[in-house]
Amino acid sequence: MIILNHIFTSIAPKIGVNFLWVLAIVFAIVALLYIGITFYAKSNITLGVKRNKIKKRELGPIVSEFLFFDEKTASLEDKNNYVCLKIKIRQMLKNKRNRKILAEVLVELSQDLSGETLKSLHKLYKDLGLDNDALEKLKSWRWHTISQGIVELTQMKVTDSYNKITKFVNGSRGVIRKQSVIAIVSLKDEGINYFLDTTQHKISEWQQLKLLEILQNKKNYNPPSFKNWLFSKNVDTVLFALRLVKHYDQSDANSSIVQLIRHKNSQIRQVAIQCVSEFNVVEARESLKKIFNTSTNDTKLLIIEALESLGFAEDVQFLNTIENRKEVFAVKNKALVAINSLLPENHLEIEGLEDISAVLIQKEDKKPLNPLEVTVTPRTEIEKDLTSAIDQLTDDTDNVPIVNDIAETDLLTFTIDDTIDVVTEVAPIDDDKHLEFIKFLETKKETPKEAPNTVYFNVSESSSTSKKEPENLINNSKEALPDSVFKSLYDGCDTEAKLILLDEIGALGDEKELQFVLSLLNAPEIEISKKAASVKIIIENRLSVIAEQDALEENATSKLINKNPNLQEELNARYTNTTKTITPIKPTLVKELKPLELCFLEEEEEKTEEDVFGFFDINFILSEEFYKDNCN
Amino acid sequence: MEKRLLLAEDDELLSSLLKYRLTKSGYIVDVVINGKQVKEYLVENTPDLIISDIMMPYMSGIELIDYVRNTLNSSLPIIIISSAGNEENVLNAFEMGANDFLSKPVSPPELLIRVARVLKNVPV
Numbered sequence: 001m002i003i004l005n006h007i008f009t010s011i012a013p014k015i016g017v018n019f020l021w022v023l024a025i026v027f028a029i030v031a032l033l034y035i036g037i038t039f040y041a042k043s044n045i046t047l048g049v050k051r052n053k054i055k056k057r058e059l060g061p062i063v064s065e066f067l068f069f070d071e072k073t074a075s076l077e078d079k080n081n082y083v084c085l086k087i088k089i090r091q092m093l094k095n096k097r098n099r100k101i102l103a104e105v106l107v108e109l110s111q112d113l114s115g116e117t118l119k120s121l122h123k124l125y126k127d128l129g130l131d132n133d134a135l136e137k138l139k140s141w142r143w144h145t146i147s148q149g150i151v152e153l154t155q156m157k158v159t160d161s162y163n164k165i166t167k168f169v170n171g172s173r174g175v176i177r178k179q180s181v182i183a184i185v186s187l188k189d190e191g192i193n194y195f196l197d198t199t200q201h202k203i204s205e206w207q208q209l210k211l212l213e214i215l216q217n218k219k220n221y222n223p224p225s226f227k228n229w230l231f232s233k234n235v236d237t238v239l240f241a242l243r244l245v246k247h248y249d250q251s252d253a254n255s256s257i258v259q260l261i262r263h264k265n266s267q268i269r270q271v272a273i274q275c276v277s278e279f280n281v282v283e284a285r286e287s288l289k290k291i292f293n294t295s296t297n298d299t300k301l302l303i304i305e306a307l308e309s310l311g312f313a314e315d316v317q318f319l320n321t322i323e324n325r326k327e328v329f330a331v332k333n334k335a336l337v338a339i340n341s342l343l344p345e346n347h348l349e350i351e352g353l354e355d356i357s358a359v360l361i362q363k364e365d366k367k368p369l370n371p372l373e374v375t376v377t378p379r380t381e382i383e384k385d386l387t388s389a390i391d392q393l394t395d396d397t398d399n400v401p402i403v404n405d406i407a408e409t410d411l412l413t414f415t416i417d418d419t420i421d422v423v424t425e426v427a428p429i430d431d432d433k434h435l436e437f438i439k440f441l442e443t444k445k446e447t448p449k450e451a452p453n454t455v456y457f458n459v460s461e462s463s464s465t466s467k468k469e470p471e472n473l474i475n476n477s478k479e480a481l482p483d484s485v486f487k488s489l490y491d492g493c494d495t496e497a498k499l500i501l502l503d504e505i506g507a508l509g510d511e512k513e514l515q516f517v518l519s520l521l522n523a524p525e526i527e528i529s530k531k532a533a534s535v536k537i538i539i540e541n542r543l544s545v546i547a548e549q550d551a552l553e554e555n556a557t558s559k560l561i562n563k564n565p566n567l568q569e570e571l572n573a574r575y576t577n578t579t580k581t582i583t584p585i586k587p588t589l590v591k592e593l594k595p596l597e598l599c600f601l602e603e604e605e606e607k608t609e610e611d612v613f614g615f616f617d618i619n620f621i622l623s624e625e626f627y628k629d630n631c632n
Numbered sequence: 633m634e635k636r637l638l639l640a641e642d643d644e645l646l647s648s649l650l651k652y653r654l655t656k657s658g659y660i661v662d663v664v665i666n667g668k669q670v671k672e673y674l675v676e677n678t679p680d681l682i683i684s685d686i687m688m689p690y691m692s693g694i695e696l697i698d699y700v701r702n703t704l705n706s707s708l709p710i711i712i713i714s715s716a717g718n719e720e721n722v723l724n725a726f727e728m729g730a731n732d733f734l735s736k737p738v739s740p741p742e743l744l745i746r747v748a749r750v751l752k753n754v755p756v
Contacts, residue, residue: 057648060645060648060649061652068653109645112643112737113738114739116739117739
């Protein structure tokens, strides 16, 4: 401890107490001086502002007097006042501070005034010689003073200062440079030409927007042909010129723009592509395709967009190559959009779609389509009768051989055209089986081997079936039902879709669907088996209601047969002759069975009974008008 | 009879200039520079027309219209002065019950025409 104390005392400098006192006093004086100067400066500034404000209030009315003085309408007193004010203001302007304040007043007012008053204000500014002060500011070494001078001269529209300001356009100080560009473009129309000709520096986006705004606000402005600057050495000048070309729709620059598509600068490329698209320069398509690989993704998108608007069908091949190439998603997607735009509905994406046609084809591969399996959903009474007639002929589908194998003797003849008409009229058009059937009929029509205008329907392998009573025939057709149309759909579905399908079956299904639903009761999925059970009940309920209605109708028919014994004979005669064309039953009988709609139709068209009641004859065509009027 | 106008404008130079021009055209013009002064003025006086800047300290032009129409329950004609590009405020002003509007920069001859027209349309 003693040693340390000794060390410190030996190292520490020996300062006298008096010296320390002197030092403290000096610091205190400096501090006071600093505080004093700060307060003085602040109060001086505040005072200056107050004085300026007072001076401005004083100058405001004088300026107003000058602005609104009209020598023609002024009275003598007004004229005297005006002269006095002139003298007063000349005296004031001898003071530099007053000149500064007056310039500020005029500049401020110029921002709030327009029209003739503004012009008077500009004139007053020059008359008072305040522009000379602003020009003097341009000679200052301080950048902010120069900037103030430029702003003042621009604001007060001192066009004489144009040449003096131009020397700052390529100056080293950024703020002055930008201010001078705005000034020369504002002051004279040719200012933009001078700027584009001479500028060597970068033109910022803000500057471009500002210059565009100034040009837009110019009255009666006739823009120069900006294509002259499209090949400037300054890339920013090229870009700005391109934007100006686009803004002023100068389509005379098309060939230059097409060349600029190949510019190495991607920004210029992009604006050039936009111009090409906007001016509809079709000849640029090849250039667009050539630069595609060397472009950025943003440019690629613009190229595709341009091709979409300019392109033709032959450009689709190029777009297809893009779609198949290794590109980012946005580019590929854009290419697809363009393809679909050029050739609508031509390029369909199938990856995300379920191929249900494959399911149907698979099914039909196992079992060739038999045209006699066509099921017809009755829509009117006439159709119902017609359908039942067809069903009678096709009751045992399992035993039906393929048409080519049918023996000549077992055939019932129909004309092909009539059959097509019947099927197309009666069957839903979107039913695949019906379409297949119609196709089949068409081929038969064209095949020379077959007898012309003849299609062969197998009534039955055994003649006994053909001799059955109508009731028996109908019953037989119920015993051997074809597969439900829902089955093929059901096979290609997931569980959720299967449940939805079962709902639909419940709403629409008949005997065929009932059989199909019964087969689902033992499905491995519990949900489906439960659903199948509930759907089974729904279908059974509906079928029982239909059966009741059928029974009522049968009773009514039997009563009619009892009344008219000719009917039974007619039906028997018809079904015993297997090669006979189905013939119409007697009008006298059918008259009592005809549907109400037909009665109305008969009344309307005043047809004979033979024409109207021949609905058991297959050789007829149901007109479209009939269905329009009666079946909707 | 001379019409009395209230000019509510916080820019003293502009208000001075407009006052000069309106006075020269035969109107009596009272100038206030903020919303507080407007309220105080309207308690004691009833001008024939109010010309108000839409942006003012303490009370905006919209609030002034609301005050005149709903608080004072007066149909006093009001002309609004708004900056260019302030269309939304102008629409609001019209919805609140402004009679006319003028955009800055102001043309004093245009103001005179609008004042005369609004005063002419006022029901006696």
